[in-house]
Amino acid sequence: MSVDPFILPFERISSADLPHVGGKGANLGELARAGFPVPPGFCVTTAAFDVFLAGVGETQALYAALESLDGRDVEAARRGAEATRAALGQAPLPSAVADAVLAAWRALGTEAAWAVRSSATAEDLPDASFAGQQDTFLNIRGAEALLDAVRRCWVSLFTDRAVLYRARNGFGHRGVKLSVVVQRMVMPEVSGILFTADPLTGRRGTVSIDAGFGLGEALVSGLINADLYKVDKATGELLSVQVGDKALAIRPRPEGGTREEPLPDAARRARALDDATARELAALGARIEAHYGEPQDIEWCIEAGRIYVVQARPITSLYPLPTPAPDDGLHIYLSFGHFQMMTDPMPPLALQVWRLTVPFGRTSSGTEDAPHETRSLALAGSRIFVDATPMLRHPFLRRRVLGIARHVYEDLGRGMDTLASQPAFQRGASSGRATMRGVGRIALPLLARMLHRLLVADPASLLSRVETFSESLLAEMRARLTAAAPGGARLREARRVLSELMARVLALPPNILAGVVAKGLLGQAIQRGLLGGTQEDLSALERGLPGNVTTEMDLAVGDLTDLVRPHPALTAVLRDRPAPEALAAARELEGGPAFLAAWRAFLERYGMRGPGEVDLSRPRYEEDPSLLLATIVGGAGPAGASRTAGEHRAHHAALATRAEAAGERLIAASRRGLTGGLRARLARRWVRLARAGMGLREHPKFLLVRVLELVRDAVLEAGTLLVQRGTLATADEVFLFRFEELIAALEAERAPDLRPLAEERRATLRRDARRAPPFVMSSEGEIPVLAVREDLPPGALSGTAASAGVVEGHARVVLDPAREVLHAGEILVAPHTDPGWTPLFVHASGLVTEVGGLMTHGSVVAREYGIPAVVSVAGATRRIHTGQRIRVDGTRGIVEFLDGGAA
Numbered sequence: 001m002s003v004d005p006f007i008l009p010f011e012r013i014s015s016a017d018l019p020h021v022g023g024k025g026a027n028l029g030e031l032a033r034a035g036f037p038v039p040p041g042f043c044v045t046t047a048a049f050d051v052f053l054a055g056v057g058e059t060q061a062l063y064a065a066l067e068s069l070d071g072r073d074v075e076a077a078r079r080g081a082e083a084t085r086a087a088l089g090q091a092p093l094p095s096a097v098a099d100a101v102l103a104a105w106r107a108l109g110t111e112a113a114w115a116v117r118s119s120a121t122a123e124d125l126p127d128a129s130f131a132g133q134q135d136t137f138l139n140i141r142g143a144e145a146l147l148d149a150v151r152r153c154w155v156s157l158f159t160d161r162a163v164l165y166r167a168r169n170g171f172g173h174r175g176v177k178l179s180v181v182v183q184r185m186v187m188p189e190v191s192g193i194l195f196t197a198d199p200l201t202g203r204r205g206t207v208s209i210d211a212g213f214g215l216g217e218a219l220v221s222g223l224i225n226a227d228l229y230k231v232d233k234a235t236g237e238l239l240s241v242q243v244g245d246k247a248l249a250i251r252p253r254p255e256g257g258t259r260e261e262p263l264p265d266a267a268r269r270a271r272a273l274d275d276a277t278a279r280e281l282a283a284l285g286a287r288i289e290a291h292y293g294e295p296q297d298i299e300w301c302i303e304a305g306r307i308y309v310v311q312a313r314p315i316t317s318l319y320p321l322p323t324p325a326p327d328d329g330l331h332i333y334l335s336f337g338h339f340q341m342m343t344d345p346m347p348p349l350a351l352q353v354w355r356l357t358v359p360f361g362r363t364s365s366g367t368e369d370a371p372h373e374t375r376s377l378a379l380a381g382s383r384i385f386v387d388a389t390p391m392l393r394h395p396f397l398r399r400r401v402l403g404i405a406r407h408v409y410e411d412l413g414r415g416m417d418t419l420a421s422q423p424a425f426q427r428g429a430s431s432g433r434a435t436m437r438g439v440g441r442i443a444l445p446l447l448a449r450m451l452h453r454l455l456v457a458d459p460a461s462l463l464s465r466v467e468t469f470s471e472s473l474l475a476e477m478r479a480r481l482t483a484a485a486p487g488g489a490r491l492r493e494a495r496r497v498l499s500e501l502m503a504r505v506l507a508l509p510p511n512i513l514a515g516v517v518a519k520g521l522l523g524q525a526i527q528r529g530l531l532g533g534t535q536e537d538l539s540a541l542e543r544g545l546p547g548n549v550t551t552e553m554d555l556a557v558g559d560l561t562d563l564v565r566p567h568p569a570l571t572a573v574l575r576d577r578p579a580p581e582a583l584a585a586a587r588e589l590e591g592g593p594a595f596l597a598a599w600r601a602f603l604e605r606y607g608m609r610g611p612g613e614v615d616l617s618r619p620r621y622e623e624d625p626s627l628l629l630a631t632i633v634g635g636a637g638p639a640g641a642s643r644t645a646g647e648h649r650a651h652h653a654a655l656a657t658r659a660e661a662a663g664e665r666l667i668a669a670s671r672r673g674l675t676g677g678l679r680a681r682l683a684r685r686w687v688r689l690a691r692a693g694m695g696l697r698e699h700p701k702f703l704l705v706r707v708l709e710l711v712r713d714a715v716l717e718a719g720t721l722l723v724q725r726g727t728l729a730t731a732d733e734v735f736l737f738r739f740e741e742l743i744a745a746l747e748a749e750r751a752p753d754l755r756p757l758a759e760e761r762r763a764t765l766r767r768d769a770r771r772a773p774p775f776v777m778s779s780e781g782e783i784p785v786l787a788v789r790e791d792l793p794p795g796a797l798s799g800t801a802a803s804a805g806v807v808e809g810h811a812r813v814v815l816d817p818a819r820e821v822l823h824a825g826e827i828l829v830a831p832h833t834d835p836g837w838t839p840l841f842v843h844a845s846g847l848v849t850e851v852g853g854l855m856t857h858g859s860v861v862a863r864e865y866g867i868p869a870v871v872s873v874a875g876a877t878r879r880i881h882t883g884q885r886i887r888v889d890g891t892r893g894i895v896e897f898l899d900g901g902a903a
Helices: 015-033 046-054 059-067 074-089 095-108 143-158 160-169 275-292 336-340 348-357 389-393 395-408 410-420 433-455 459-483 488-505 509-527 535-540 549-564 568-576 579-586 592-606 626-636 647-670 676-694 699-724 731-736 739-747 755-769 835-842 857-865
Strands: 007-009 041-044 114-120 136-140 178-184 190-195 206-213 227-232 238-242 248-252 258-262 296-303 306-314 332-335 377-380 383-387 776-778 800-803 806-813 827-830 846-849 869-871 885-889 894-897
Touching: 007 015, 007 095, 015 041, 015 046, 015 114, 015 178, 015 275, 015 306, 041 095, 046 095, 046 143, 046 178, 059 074, 074 143, 074 160, 095 143, 095 178, 114 143, 136 143, 143 160, 143 178, 190 275, 206 275, 227 275, 238 275, 275 296, 275 306, 332 336, 332 410, 336 383, 348 377, 348 383, 348 488, 348 699, 348 731, 348 739, 389 395, 395 410, 410 776, 433 509, 433 676, 459 488, 459 509, 459 676, 459 699, 488 699, 488 739, 509 535, 509 676, 509 699, 535 647, 549 568, 549 592, 549 626, 549 647, 549 699, 549 835, 549 857, 568 579, 568 626, 579 592, 579 626, 626 835, 647 676, 647 857, 699 731, 699 739, 699 835, 731 755, 800 857, 806 846, 827 835, 835 857, 846 857, 846 885, 857 869, 869 885
Parallel strands: 806 827, 827 846, 846 869
Antiparallel strands: 007 041, 041 178, 114 136, 114 178, 190 206, 190 296, 206 227, 227 238, 248 258, 296 306, 332 383, 332 776, 377 383, 800 869, 806 885, 885 894
């Protein structure tokens, strides 16, 4: 076959040729060069496409019209696509291109039938889903039909769906070009799709094969219920066979084209593959996966007993495996983000912060200059996962860990149990003496301190103990960082501070655990009749807790709202202008000076907090006060006009009063019989401990965030120095690098240019932002599928009951709390809520979140505020729309639609 700029035969194509032959063509060439059974063929290159477009006089105007589309106006996209197709459909096929295509075709044999497929340069990529948007033509025979199919493929780059997809996802129309794959047509008895990892569960060790009779178009188009075969990739064992009802087959016509052929009953319910062929396909898929180094979606067909591969592409829907990979069997990982109620991706430095901070799972303490990072945290998709394997492999620890998990986060507990019950995980179970010793070294001192608080310490002293310790540690960390010279030395000290931080903050949890245990003891004693009282009074103890630093912050936001509400002009400025401009303008408005004085005091106390605060790279309130101003405007606007000053504090005080009254009822109900006095004293201590201890729940996190602010300042300072050296474009790019990379750049004699690497890592974050992290997964990528509850009313959404009560109202879906305003009395619907979101709770009448458990942040705060809450509602922000009337049943864990069903 001659060498031609318009033609590339498969044997001369590799993955590097993607700009010339598109994703599909590059994959086929790569497969053919590697020796896989690919039917012969060639690609009509993008150079031919460019020459074709050059013959269309109005190309520039057509592209300009397409580039103006924003993806929201479907009708405009349809009109633009139709106009482009009409113009291209009338353009002549360049004679040089036609001659090259026909020469390549004749060299391979004119008697064969051909498949002519579109191959876009933005297709079959690891992070894009363009496949299927352009056209394919099967069983093409003859020169005229071949050239016509090539033209129609080019024109199909501008189908309605392709144009709309590019517009919505920010892919420029000019930058996407089209090659055409011309491949000898296989006339298969059986065809289908093979996934080298299970696309439903994510399990990398299972090959999933869909199969049907005839051409694969029937399966791809959804015209049949295909057979489903599951094969163990390692052993070749056939795990399961599900025979589908294959109503028809698509067959080639002798004269060209295809037809649908209904199948008789016996054939439509017969297996398309026998065991041996299924195993052979699985083995072929494993070899292709090994070649590419990642799981593949493979189209295959069988003609006269021979298997052919007609396409292979990455499986883009799989969540990445955690790294580093385990070295001792199946592992189970828990999502750190689901516990912290912040599931967004984090840049490299923010991820390293937590691997330095967590004191568990270190091989040693490392060196003073380079502290070791924990092996208990793995990374996947720019997110953190906790390796729970050691505890789940120990029989004693497993029972307790699963019990706690089911109580704290129901879905997480169920998912962990599903994975830990698998034989592959059980084979790794052991006595775990090393694990017990490690747990003991940390747990026993905590237990001793907790017992002291439970049995001896004055409950009233817990708050002062915690605050004194926190202020002392914070002052020490600040002094250490201030003493270090700016740049590399200060970053080294920041790294050391982080490596010591969590181990020292562990002095605080015993105070909280004492409260949790005291409440648990009260519950058990009431249940067994040892103490008097009701479960309702016991639950009421969690309302209006004293000393909760996050609740105090939220109440302070309510105070700021009270200062703004009487002044419409001030409200309008805060609503309509950007934050810096609004705050500057407030000085000249009625009520502005008083508001600004309170604002400065608020930032002095809480300015280091913010949404997503576990991510060191996220701006804090003092840097970006947009969320706070949106919250204040929402409470001061028309919906909150009927509220009186101090109403939020009065509500919290009333909850505290009712909680204290509930505690007194528990104590009084225990004062009966000969031992009533003793039991009442015990009940009184446990009631006081429960409220004092649980009120301290947010203090460890508050201390961590305050220390992280010091580290963040040091990191941004280093970023400014690197910008001055020309190493980075902006100071905030510093978060895209690890500590050692930044130190090396700061101390290098010649400043390196890290800007290209920064852009590459920023692109990784953008790609990972489109992934939905699982709450639990195995080291093989398996994500457990949980059964749907049976008591769900028709059309309702199911979740975890997190705060009792029922409320009806209008939903407000908030994805970005800095840009969306929650008005007083609305029901907050959010993907998650960490402490930075909770100022919204001051105005919310109910809460629905997509992630969370009984003891995660949003649930605890909702109970303290006394607002009904349902968490772990899958797809809540997509299925509920702002303005819809919904009923949130926080007692049963159900969300119902009062004016129409879910989307």
